[in-house]
Amino acid sequence: MRAIVMREFGGPDVLRLEDVPEPGPRGGHMLVDVTLAGVNYADVHARGDSYLAPVELPYVPGNEVVGTDGGRRVVGLCRGGGYAERTLLHRRVTWDVPDAVSDEQAVALALQGNSAWHLLFTSLRITEGETVVVPAAAGGVGSLAVQLAARAGARVIGLAGSAEKRKLAQELGAHAVVDSTAEDLTERILDAAGGPVEAALEMTGGATFARTLAAVAPRGRLAVYGFAGGDLASVPTRDLMEKSLTVSGFWLPQLYADRTALPTSMKALFDAVEDGCLTPLTGAVHPLGDAARAHRELAARTGTGKLALDVTR
Structure with a gap:
């Protein structure tokens, strides 16, 4: 499968598109076909080796995705691995996306x-x-x-x-x-x-x-x-x-293991979007191979709303 891989720490150019093996089975997780991967400052810190959690190389960045699991459309959080055609999501931090919420809106809600x-x-x-x-x-x-x-x-x-x-x-x-x-x-x-x-x-x-x-x-x-x-x-x-x-x-x-915190907030966010009370700002969406460009845009703070990678392109 295609994925963005970091084999060294550094600037955006360390983000390179490669063919890598699919992730193997893991207890409590589901394998999701990724549609969109969110781009966040956490990814920038991981790339520069300044993230709050240790990053082991080689590393596939990305901490939130929208994708499909069989016939289900889901959004979820992960600890790396999101910039890829398929990734593992823990069932505790994965949610079905309501029909009234788009993929672009859903990926803005998971982490941010x-x-x-x-x-x-x-x-x-x-x-x-x-x-x-x-x-x-x-x-x-x-x-x-x-x-x-x-x-x-x-x-x-x-x-x-x-x-x-x-x-x-x-x-x-x-x-x-x-x-x-x-x-x-x-x-x-x-x-x-x-x-x-x-x-x-x-x-x-x-x-x-x-x-x-x-x-x-x-x-x-x-x-x-x-x-x-x-x-x-x-x-x-x-x-x-x-x-x-x-x-x-x-x-x-720190809330990923909490059985009530994220389900409560995720439901409130979905309900607010469906009711028209909350409008996630959707920003630029780049092809997966343009991850470096997305990181440059994020660091430059020139855009507005949610940056994402279209993993299908």
Whole structure:
């Protein structure tokens, strides 16, 4: 079968299309014929050997797919192996796709949709009337988080790096938008929110982390789910104590073994899409062999919505 294989760590060019053996049987798993494979920052970190879990070479990237199992159309999560014509999905993190949900929508919900849902409602526990900062508000996780938070009655401050993306964030439900590249980011958030915010998401790291945290109100919460800028951040405990802040980390695979968390969020996401209350943004879809191009686009942050690979091409 065809698959994208990494035999070394490095830039996008280490992603090469090869013929490889099909994965063998594994307890609790199903072999799925892949239609679409989602492209995520997790794949970029795996490629650069900076992922949260160790990556052993050779390695087939990809942590979410839409495909078929016999006559069933399914979406599921995996720990690598998604950039391939066939992959193994654990039955616990595989779901039937409703007829009203397209393949492109479903692949946006598996990793990014579940992440957005649990960041807001499990980590931050946002409530109606609170103000929450959402970074990359026109991106995969961010665009879904904006809609979910606004639907829950929160006031959303969306961060984005271009005027086009900020406009899109407002169309999705953000109450105000801020240029995420501004050096006075803290002051701009405070101005847009009318004061410190109760909650914030953060996925860039470095100076952006510090500037976002500085906008959080006493007894507020911040949830960290990435470091797309490449710089990990640290928090002085004095700062946490002075404002009684809660800073939590989030990594979706920690929920894979939970028998209720992901089924609950997946049902809520499917229901919201079917009801027209949630619109997953579908971005560029590239042929499997163009995985390197997809990674360059993701790193450049030029696109909006969900990047995916069409494994049938």
